[in-house]
Amino acid sequence: MAAGVAAWLPFARAAAIGWMPVANLPMPVAPTEKNKKQDELIVLNVSGRRFQTWKNTLDRYPDTLLGSSEKEFFYNEETKEYFFDRDPDVFRSVLNFYRTGKLHYPRYECILSYDEELAFFGIVPEIIGDCCYEEYKDRKRENAERLMDDQEDNKDSKLPNMTFRETMWRAFENPQTSTMALVFYYVTGFFIAVSVMTNVVETVPCGSVPNQKEVPCGERYTVAFFCMDTACVMIFTVEYLMRLYAAPNRYRFMRSVMSIIDVVAILPYYIGLVMTDNEDVSGAFVTLRVFRVFRIFKFSRHSQGLRILGYTLKSCASELGFLLFSLTMAIIIFATVMFYAEKGSSSSKFTSIPASFWYTIVTMTTLGYGDMVPKTIAGKIFGSICSLSGVLVIALPVPVIVSNFSRIYHQNQRADKRRAQKKARLARIRLTKTESSSAFLHSKRNGLFNESSTKEEQHLGKSSSLLESQHHHLLHCLEKTTVRDLKIVIHVLAIVVQAPSLFFFFAVVVLQINTIRLCSSPFILTRVCNKLSHLDIRMTQG
Amino acid sequence: MAGCTRRCKQGLIKFALTLHKLLTGTLSKDNADDDFEMTVVCHRPEGLDKLEAQTNFNKRELQVLYRGFKNECPSGAVNEDTFKQIYSQFFPHGDASTYAHYLFNAFDTGHTGSIKFEDFVTALSILLRGSVTEKLQWTFNLYDINRDGYINKEEMMDIVRAIYDMMGKFTYPVLKTDAPKQHVDAFFQKMDKNRDGVVTLDEFILSCQEDENIMRSLQLFENVI
Numbered sequence: 001m002a003a004g005v006a007a008w009l010p011f012a013r014a015a016a017i018g019w020m021p022v023a024n025l026p027m028p029v030a031p032t033e034k035n036k037k038q039d040e041l042i043v044l045n046v047s048g049r050r051f052q053t054w055k056n057t058l059d060r061y062p063d064t065l066l067g068s069s070e071k072e073f074f075y076n077e078e079t080k081e082y083f084f085d086r087d088p089d090v091f092r093s094v095l096n097f098y099r100t101g102k103l104h105y106p107r108y109e110c111i112l113s114y115d116e117e118l119a120f121f122g123i124v125p126e127i128i129g130d131c132c133y134e135e136y137k138d139r140k141r142e143n144a145e146r147l148m149d150d151q152e153d154n155k156d157s158k159l160p161n162m163t164f165r166e167t168m169w170r171a172f173e174n175p176q177t178s179t180m181a182l183v184f185y186y187v188t189g190f191f192i193a194v195s196v197m198t199n200v201v202e203t204v205p206c207g208s209v210p211n212q213k214e215v216p217c218g219e220r221y222t223v224a225f226f227c228m229d230t231a232c233v234m235i236f237t238v239e240y241l242m243r244l245y246a247a248p249n250r251y252r253f254m255r256s257v258m259s260i261i262d263v264v265a266i267l268p269y270y271i272g273l274v275m276t277d278n279e280d281v282s283g284a285f286v287t288l289r290v291f292r293v294f295r296i297f298k299f300s301r302h303s304q305g306l307r308i309l310g311y312t313l314k315s316c317a318s319e320l321g322f323l324l325f326s327l328t329m330a331i332i333i334f335a336t337v338m339f340y341a342e343k344g345s346s347s348s349k350f351t352s353i354p355a356s357f358w359y360t361i362v363t364m365t366t367l368g369y370g371d372m373v374p375k376t377i378a379g380k381i382f383g384s385i386c387s388l389s390g391v392l393v394i395a396l397p398v399p400v401i402v403s404n405f406s407r408i409y410h411q412n413q414r415a416d417k418r419r420a421q422k423k424a425r426l427a428r429i430r431l432t433k434t435e436s437s438s439a440f441l442h443s444k445r446n447g448l449f450n451e452s453s454t455k456e457e458q459h460l461g462k463s464s465s466l467l468e469s470q471h472h473h474l475l476h477c478l479e480k481t482t483v484r485d486l487k488i489v490i491h492v493l494a495i496v497v498q499a500p501s502l503f504f505f506f507a508v509v510v511l512q513i514n515t516i517r518l519c520s521s522p523f524i525l526t527r528v529c530n531k532l533s534h535l536d537i538r539m540t541q542g
Numbered sequence: 543m544a545g546c547t548r549r550c551k552q553g554l555i556k557f558a559l560t561l562h563k564l565l566t567g568t569l570s571k572d573n574a575d576d577d578f579e580m581t582v583v584c585h586r587p588e589g590l591d592k593l594e595a596q597t598n599f600n601k602r603e604l605q606v607l608y609r610g611f612k613n614e615c616p617s618g619a620v621n622e623d624t625f626k627q628i629y630s631q632f633f634p635h636g637d638a639s640t641y642a643h644y645l646f647n648a649f650d651t652g653h654t655g656s657i658k659f660e661d662f663v664t665a666l667s668i669l670l671r672g673s674v675t676e677k678l679q680w681t682f683n684l685y686d687i688n689r690d691g692y693i694n695k696e697e698m699m700d701i702v703r704a705i706y707d708m709m710g711k712f713t714y715p716v717l718k719t720d721a722p723k724q725h726v727d728a729f730f731q732k733m734d735k736n737r738d739g740v741v742t743l744d745e746f747i748l749s750c751q752e753d754e755n756i757m758r759s760l761q762l763f764e765n766v767i
Contacts (some may be wrong), residue, residue: 008610008611008614008628008632009632010607010610010666010670011662011666012629012632013763014665014666014669014670014763015629015645015669016763017669017677017680017681017760017763018641018644018645018648018681018684018685018701019705020681020756020759020760020762021678021681021685021729021733021746021750021756022701022702022705022725022729023755023756023759024725024728025755026755026758026759027755027758027759027762030762030763039606
């Protein structure tokens with residue numbers, strides 16, 4: 001029953017008088033309201049902003065925090081109000097839910113903070129009204145996708161026991177994982193480029209043999225080009241076989257688009273090898289060479305933009321289909337019209353309707369070669385209408401494709417940026433963790449050397465907050481319980497990879513620290529440690 | 543033949559108008575928007591003091607009633623559809639729309655097509671704070687669908703069937719098709735004193751006052767507010 005309708009219950013009960021004379025049986029006893037008091041105002045103080053509402057309003061939903069006795073936990077006796085230390089902006093939506101019975105999702109709120117507030121107040125998000133539900137679901141989906149993306153990145157971390165096959169597959173899929181993979185990636189890219197260049201240069205006319213017409217370079221330096229082609233095909237074959245071996249699911253790999261492109265790229269060569277130099281099959285052989293241009297598609301493994309383009313075209317298949325269909329319709333209409341308009345004029349190039357197709361296409365795409373032009377007045381009129389409508393028909397589906405491409409491209413950019421940011425974020429988190437544990441060790445040392453330190457030192461020690469001291473006390477208790485001592489482990493590997501020079505610096509500093517420890521007072525030792533950067537050095541405990 | 547030319551002329555005029563709209567660029571139907579503005583009417587009730595004098599409620603009760611009323615109908619008046627919707631929410635098992643229709647007619651004493659707060663509060667005042675005679679009179683009005691002063695068997699059948707509809711299909715024991723008819727026959731047996739096939743107001747009041755159960759049930763909803 002909706003909340004607002006609850007106010008009409010007295011009316012519904014009163015209207016039940018209409019049943020009384022008709023009833024055959026006596027009526028049950030009405031429920032009495034024990035200690036019926038007046039409706040009172042409740043003050044809800046949410047982070048300083050005071051909301052007031054009737055108690056009845058909150059009682060409409062007894063299975064939420066505000067409607068049940070759970071809110072008594074937040075009652076403040078002195079100020080006679082309920083205090084919640086939560087976000088007042090989101091609380092507005094929550095309170096409006098009690099008032100109107102409809103839960104709205106404000107667009108400017110972060111989805112996670114909104115979910116948290118709803119969970120705190122015990123409201124199920126499913127009751128969000130229809131007006132805001134789509135927006136809510138969209139944002140939730142985006143968030144989940146982002147989480148999934150992050151999780152996928154986590155999977156890239158090296159698992160301890162990976163077989164050789166798995167390592168190879170990971171190296172193929174993600175060249176950043178190891179240097180070998182990177183080398184392989186660049187080598188294959190280079191050879192793809194070389195192969196494509198060879199195919200192109202093969203057809204360039206390359207100087208002329210005397211008393212013969214210009215020959216293309218391919219025919220002049222046949223052997224050289226053949227060797228180049230063979231080398232490239234060798235590399236591609238080896239690469240394909242290696243991928244096939246490493247693939248976790250070979251059948252699925254063979255069906256994937258990239259592997260089909262690989263096969264189509266190298267197959268013509270082998271077919272050409274197998275076939276002999278017959279006259280009748282040489283035509284087919286020449287056709288096969290056309291397929292060598294497919295090698296350029298192998299670049300899509302190397303270029304993300306190309307992959308995105310392919311993905312966009314696939315996702316806009318319906319728009320492309322519509323574009324094609326509408327163009328075909330328009331072409332047929334205009335070709336027919338032009339043919340009949342130009343039928344009258346003599347020596348007209350518009351010999352048949354299919355012949356007019358060419359004119360229509362060239363005009364609609366505003367190319368205008370000029371090899372076919374209408375000569376009659378009617379033809380010219382229809383020709384101009386044709387070119388105007390061509391612009392419209394093509395301009396309509398194009399923005400959809402463009403916006404799709406832009407969205408997917410930006411999504412990919414964002415994913416890459418997020419990955420880079422995550423690395424920086426994790427590094428910072430690690431830093432603060434070592435900071436806190438090093439702070440603990442600092443305080444321990446301060447405590448140990450308390451007897452010999454001056455009053456100022458004690459004050460310095462006490463300046464750390466109550467929270468910190470309690471936390472340190474906790475860690476201390478843990479140490480005493482387990483009869484062990486806490487140590488810090490620094491991520492030496494990270495430092496080594498990022499800055500080899502830093503490593504040497506710290507190694508030198510360690511030596512210095514050790515010498516200092518042997519001779520000087522602990523006071524200087526703590527000072528030196530504090531002066532060092534955040535990373536503490538591993539100290540051997542006695 | 544004359545009709546044909548007239549239709550042709552009308553078609554031509556419409557075509558010319560459409561062409562005009564096409565050329566001037568206003569092809570959308572925006573005359574519909576103008577009508578929409580008019581339908582939202584706001585109604586305010588009379589003052590609190592006046593209502594207190596007219597009804598048997600005190601100020602606080604009127605305040606509570608008005609708050610609930612205004613919450614559900616911000617425009618200040620309930621039309622029949624909203625009324626049916628609200629009433630149906632109390633009876634989710636069955637179809638309360640027929641009975642709500644009769645109720646609406648009983649509330650809407652002025653036959654304006656919408657219930658304003660004054661009508662609402664007047665009826666509630668009778669039902670909750672009125673005397674027995676007033677309550678019975680109101681109920682008689684409810685049953686007398688065509689307001690002719692008599693309840694005949696068909697009207698009673700409609701009412702009883704509407705009440706049974708509210709129960710829905712899944713009842714125990716299962717509803718038989720002639721159960722309403724039996725109910726109506728029993729009712730007329732009790733109410734129709736002179737066996738003339740109709741029940742007048744006096745017969746109704748007299749018969750109800752004789753029945754203990756009915757008297758007791760009328761007091762049931764006294765403490766609703």
